[in-house]
Amino acid sequence: MKFSFRPTEGAFYELFSKAAQNLVKGTGLLNELALPGADVQSVSDRLSDVEHDSDEITHTLYKKINSTFITPFDREDIYQLGSHLDDVMDHLEAVGNLLYLYGLTELPSLPREMHELVTVLDQQAKITADAMPRLKSMKNLEEYWIEINRLENDGDRAYRMLLVRLFSGEYDALTVLKMKEVADELEAACDAFEHVANTVETITVKES
Amino acid sequence: MKFSFRPTEGAFYELFSKAAQNLVKGTGLLNELALPGADVQSVSDRLSDVEHDSDEITHTLYKKINSTFITPFDREDIYQLGSHLDDVMDHLEAVGNLLYLYGLTELPSLPREMHELVTVLDQQAKITADAMPRLKSMKNLEEYWIEINRLENDGDRAYRMLLVRLFSGEYDALTVLKMKEVADELEAACDAFEHVANTVETITVKES
Amino acid sequence: MKFSFRPTEGAFYELFSKAAQNLVKGTGLLNELALPGADVQSVSDRLSDVEHDSDEITHTLYKKINSTFITPFDREDIYQLGSHLDDVMDHLEAVGNLLYLYGLTELPSLPREMHELVTVLDQQAKITADAMPRLKSMKNLEEYWIEINRLENDGDRAYRMLLVRLFSGEYDALTVLKMKEVADELEAACDAFEHVANTVETITVKES
16 A cells, blocks of 8 residues: 655545535535425435435545545544544435435425424534634634534424424324434434534544 | 643542432432322423533533643543433433423323333442442442443343333324333433443553 | 463454354344244244353453453454444344244234345354454455445345335334334344444554
């Protein structure tokens, strides 16, 4: 394996930024589902495309870790950050995919609380994409992880109220089960954004 | 940021002990739910109060890690121990909150296996609170994590039998789904106590 | 505690190999369930036996870590590899146990997608058992983790289609809930194999 001895830190930050920008694309696509007459199959397909792109970014990142002699911070932390960003994308893709597979979009409308969760995810994606370039200077990151945690709390609350709605008797049992799967992926995406932020916090603490 | 150069280890052990004592309060409140005519809203509210208190302990701990030059053991392990203790509390609070939100307490009684799980959690909380002060000497901790693991196995068994009961046909599908959510939080709390114990084991092994 | 100062690496590799061979036994037992007239109670009992054996291997491994002065790679990675191998076994045992406890085998047959998941697990178990002895030389491991990840993707797809089938209206709500529990354990086993492979990857990267 060829090692590059000159630190090429820039490439790492660029890959993190690209991965986070893909998450913004992902939540943007989920936002489309709130529009009347949304084409769920098309949204699901485009989410899969973005997810494939994210997979390639992750693989490039992993290869870069193995072939770079001096990494900007601990190899394991780079791994973890990359893999958490990848996790978020997996959950976003699952949401679109399940909505399509379960035919849930034949319902007159999805519960309001589901759209609230998507809004939270969209905000998390945007501030994550904003924060990634700041990894280079390790400055002004605290506000980012505090805000992600605040949003994750909002997401938790929305998720809890979504379940109350699902279990209220408004829907039949099988529809409840299908929507619960979607809700769980939305909530897992919310959590995964928090894991990204926690990793950034860990890195910052170590370097400070 | 002001660093203290003199090791102030004591503060760390105190925060761990306080966090664990809050878990004893938490499981005590869940125990109240087994009493006839329990006021679920009041229990849920008081659980939220204890959870807020735990959040503050966790934040104080994190700040202390960042502002202390010499920590009693690896920064990351302190983080992990604090965050696992916090996780337990989150699950305990969720139990009370969901029972209240779903109106499950209008049932004549909760399944026996649910109370068994609460009993397991109560024992786990007490021996965790007993063990935390022993972190200072790193002595006599093995019995603690062995017992936590044994209790976690008991909890697993009770959880499995609870699901058998829930799926037996005794309850309608929506009630089953609601109680399953509560059961999952109880089981997650059981697991989270085990994660606390595993972290203590890891720390002890490193220091030995 | 008595420390051995001469590296006894061999014992570690042997324990990993034994643990992985037990997983092959486990998936083999699950394969039996696809046969007509399978005796589910017997399969579940034999799975429990294999699981107990795996528990002992894990404990022996942990003790060995604590009593060995020089370990072949980071103590924490040895822990993690051992605990992930143990996790797989726990999920395999749960599958047999739940099928038996819920009386699911009184159904004329289990959904085809469930057997597909077992087939994936069986392949994962075999290539994991093949890879463990190669840890010694740290050679030719990349193909192993790439294949595990590929299989995990297959498993994900099978799991998703299994849920579509379960939610299709073919089964009553309680049967769906029972089979969902089994499906979740199968999928968790698939994931756990991936965690094993990720740990092997991490170890290899560190040592290279």
